[in-house]
Amino acid sequence: MKIVDKLSDKLLPIATKLNNQRHLTSIRDSFIVTMPLIMAASIFILLNALIFSNAWVNQFVDLSQLANLATLMNNATLGILAILVCYNIGVNLSTWYVNNGRISASGFNSINAGGLSVALMFLMMPVTSQVTLTNGKTAEATGIFMQSLTSSSGLFVAMFAGILGTELFVHFSQYDKLKIKLPDGVPPAVASTFNSLIPEVLVLIVVAVPVYAITTLSKLSIPDIINTAIQTPLRGFVLSPVGMIFLQFISDFLWVFGLHGSSILSPITTAPQLQSIQENMTAFAHHQAIPNIVNGPFIGSYGLLGGGGCMMALIIAIFLVSKLEAQKSIAKLALVPSVFNIAEPIMFGLPVVMNPIFMIPAALIPSLNLVIAYVLTNIGIVGRMVAMAPWITPTGIQTYVSTAGNIPATILTFLLLALDVLIYIPFVMASNKVKSTNEAKA
Known part of the structure; x- marks a missing residue:
């Protein structure tokens, strides 16, 4: 606990200052406002590629003229x-x-x-x-x-x-x-x-x-x-495998100290990731090869299963092996928010924050997921992201929508969730053992 406390004392003031820095907060909040417009563009690009410009659909009903509707939406x-x-x-x-x-x-x-x-x-x-x-x-x-x-x-x-x-x-x-x-x-x-x-x-x-x-x-x-x-150097770093893992680890590392890591890093990551997904959306709309792997939907679909730290897996692990009624009660309360990728109830209620047992998997599991997903995407086993689903879209459904219905990518999401549960189980059992030991001493 002393190491955790020392890290917290040194890290929290720096991270809090960054989170409240006026230029970074102004940039972050400006991107948040544009999210509904990006979602709208994603919907029409998917409609264009899957329906309006689909040769099989147009055999029965000619909807090709509606492709211009997607172009208008994209321009606006x-x-x-x-x-x-x-x-x-x-x-x-x-x-x-x-x-x-x-x-x-x-x-x-x-x-x-x-x-x-x-x-x-x-x-x-x-x-x-x-x-x-x-x-x-x-x-x-x-x-x-x-x-x-x-x-x-x-x-x-x-x-x-x-x-x-x-x-x-x-x-x-x-x-x-x-x-x-x-x-x-x-x-x-x-x-x-x-x-x-x-x-x-x-x-x-x-x-x-x-x-x-x-x-x-x-x-x-x-x-x-x-x-x-x-722009080019920053984009190269953010969208590279090394940059992606580094930034994701920093994000989750901040999370386990009670700070919203993705929000703090968003002024750095959002612009390159938006450019990446727009390039993918444009290529998809024109039936071209999808150029980019790393972007916001990729991070969300594989690295944020149930929110920061992949909290959905921890909740399932608690249901499976925890013998502590207090943990199960908190997991029940946090289940529905976690389905919609809201991690705060379990993150602060269990808590995971400042908890030396749960901090380790919560900080490492998302990065592990992204490494696996990147490799499988790079070799072509699963599809790339071509649209942006809202971040509150449940696990699996978000992947399905963002990849325009790619089944292997959707299956991968659930396999990663199962892997994360297996990783969390020993830590849940360890927390039970520590609790029982402390009660025995008391």
Whole structure:
């Protein structure tokens, strides 16, 4: 227990500080808002691939024209994902400054910060782009913005623009001399607009000048620079087998100390994983080879069976071998939430958190599951993820939906769950033995 306590004393302050860091929380909350849109896009991509564009179905009822419906849905959701994230980062970050008293709420509107963030995002985009014509030839076009920069591929530019723009906007908004004072009878919405007029103009100028200088001298666009310096290396790490296992272990390690590990790491992992699943969804919609293995649905389907630490397996193990009525009672209460991947009742009720017996399997089992699933997916035994099911989708069903009905992948999920139960059983028996020994001594 002394080792656990020492680790807790050193780890908790650092993890708590990261969890409450304003830029990370703003990014994390911005991604959460986009989840319903991503789910909607997944539904229509599955419908398109399995029904609208299915040759067997179209033999009986021609639904091929409805394929355009899936395209429209994709353009309206995944196609503008970076814009939505950028706007929400501006709103969330500026709201944090208001809520924490860093800037007066009087005459300040967070909506202005969101709009300014989007403006900066587009300011950083190239003014000309290479496009492919319908005849297959390429040409330089101006006056358009590529969807590759407004979708998940542009998330890093969106995050950079949202944070930079909002920080500068908040800084300039603190100076009263930069505010245009209006009579008291002016509506608040109008007053806040005039108050932000000069700060917003200054932010645009301060950013536009170096952007112009950098792109002119280097002949590279800001998205190209960010992609080379940040996006590509981070994506390579997050989506690699080593990176996946490392981040999953850190996530579950934080969990067993009472911290929501996946939430803390989401600002790092979400953007690459979203880009990964969007690429898979696009390939699936066009009946092409699925390019990526690691993404959010992959982690959720195999590494979060019943929530963080694979708590569903622990609950089943308790039902099978535990002789302690207290454990069984807690397991009964936690069963239904765990079915929907909510781990907190068993994690804190048993508890698993700070429990030297259950901490070990809870921190290691999800990573083991992901290693097995990655190997089997890589050699082609189970299918890859092509859609995003809601994270509360029950174990097995989530895999079935995310792989568009791949039976081997679904079976693998239940086999992993059975393996996890077998691993948890000795630890449940050990906890029973420790409890009995302690009661005997008492």
